[in-house]
Amino acid sequence: MNWKVTVLVILSFLVSSCGIPATTSQGAVTAKSKMMQLTGTGSTFVDPLLSVIFSEYYQATSTEVNYQPISSGGGIGQIIAKTVNFGVTDVPFNHVEMVSAVQSGGPIEEMPITLGAEAIVYHLPQVSTPLQLDGQLITDIFLGKIHRWNNASIARLNPDVKLPNLPIRVIYRADASGTTYQFTDYLSHISPVWKSDVGVGKAVSWPVGIGGKGNAGVAMAVRSIPGAISYLEFSFAKSSHLQFSWIKNRSGKFVGPNFSSITAAANQSNIITPENFSIVNAPGRNSYPICAYSWVAFYRIQQSPIIKSELNQMLRWLVTKGQTYARQLGYVPLPKRIRQTDLSLLRGNWE
Secondary structure (H helix, E strand, O other): OOOHHHHHHHHHHHHOOOOOOOOOOOOOOOOOHHOOOEEEEEEEOOOHHHHHHHHHHHHOEOOOOOOOOOHHHHHHHHOOOOOEEEEOOOOOOOHHHHHHHHHHOOEEEOOOOOOEEEEEEEOOOOOOOOOEEEEHHHHHHHOOOOEEEOOOHHHOOOOOOOOOOOEEEEEEEEEHHHHHHHHHHHHHHOOOHHHHHOOOOOOOOOOOOOEEEEHHHHHHHHHHOEEEEEEHHHHHHHOOOOEOOOOEOOOEEEEEEOOHHHHHHOOOOOOOOOOOOOOOOOOOOOOOEEEEEEEEEEOOOOOOOHHHHHHHHHHHHHHHHHHOHHHHHEEEEHHHHHHHHHHHHHHHHHH
């Protein structure tokens, strides 16, 4: 080995051992040495999916996405406060929130990023068969009109199930959440009484029950309280090994939350916009009745060209390659028409 080769070998060793980024012949830093972080917060509904997607995104691009699941209301609040690069919510901005956001940082863009469902979960160790419930029965339970699990109305829908003489313990989300919005939206579609007395919102005045924070907090409460019942993002219900019911849909068929029934519900709505986003109580024989899209929100005007570019790249990846991780985690990939709309929005405003 001549001295020039020897020197090159030694220099290569020193570069690698000292952590100095490798360069091309023109001196450019390679992709692996790039250090970039995007920050986001919001929905706990979609957190199991985003955790996997952002981990895979880091492996593919070396860009870290720090996402904190606090609640849809929290995500909207942090975007308005401009403390994060993006927020995730299960309910698009309302008029008041949008005005606040525009005053804070300019126009907001919102686009769907995944599709999921809410399960009606309960804790009845003595019951092995999934219970069948309908919308009016669920409404009456959360209104506090039905107090015990062996109530005649529940027994009528479950004639082959031995129901325990156990008090019903209602658990609800204590924080402002899109999960609560979608659940109360469903109940308002079913019951005029619920719509007038309780209403629809990320936070409502619950007639009965105790609160749990986040989907994880609700799952923990249901798991620890015999007789408990609540509404919970389907992925959390599965990962927490909680019992969940089949619900009578608009066509009169009892269906459980799964890939096919969520897809069937989504296929009933061809156009989804921030102004027209509800897909609860969808028609169709195989549609599950409590389904919803989750949305990402971000400012159209970005002060940093670098952040603008990185955010655009991440969002593109999220609605394309990232969708391949949805099904295994209990979500449904975006329908092709929704994905194309998302990509058109990104192209139209950022290119």
